[in-house]
Amino acid sequence: MLGEKMLNALNKQVNNEMYSAYLYMSMSAYSTYIGLKGFANWFMVQYQEEMVHAMKIYDYINSQDGQVKLMAIAQPPTEFASPLDMFGKTLEHEKFITKCINDLVDLAMEEKDHATNIFLQWFVTEQIEEEANDNEVISKFKLVGESGNALLMIDKELAARQK
Numbered sequence: 001m002l003g004e005k006m007l008n009a010l011n012k013q014v015n016n017e018m019y020s021a022y023l024y025m026s027m028s029a030y031s032t033y034i035g036l037k038g039f040a041n042w043f044m045v046q047y048q049e050e051m052v053h054a055m056k057i058y059d060y061i062n063s064q065d066g067q068v069k070l071m072a073i074a075q076p077p078t079e080f081a082s083p084l085d086m087f088g089k090t091l092e093h094e095k096f097i098t099k100c101i102n103d104l105v106d107l108a109m110e111e112k113d114h115a116t117n118i119f120l121q122w123f124v125t126e127q128i129e130e131e132a133n134d135n136e137v138i139s140k141f142k143l144v145g146e147s148g149n150a151l152l153m154i155d156k157e158l159a160a161r162q163k
């Protein structure tokens, strides 16, 4: 059984995760448009991960006899200054999501909602990986730069991502 505050906050997080999916789908589309298939693959895999995140919360709300209420998904950006800019924006967005998850945990603790607190621990751990993945790619750019050859090399690496 979820309290009203917790239910509303979880529904908002479904929306945040759906927006994340939409954002990375937009980045994948842009990458395809500019001819970077590896980047397009990386962001499409990330899109799929975000859909899994949204559905985990969706299923949890249902399992607690709460009502899932879907909200409008904001339009994501469609133009990016560079491939590195996409990863800068991705990391910035994931830091925002980490804060959202931490706020949800704080609320679960305030509400003494132990089940939701335990449920959210998976997301706490997942956010460490999410930020680390972005930092890893940004580090590659720092190492090799953003020239044509460097971009193609990073694109080849990002093409290998499967999950």
Ligand code: FEO
Binding pocket: 017, 020, 049, 050, 053, 094, 097, 130
């Ligand atoms: Fe679902 Fe990338 O956080």
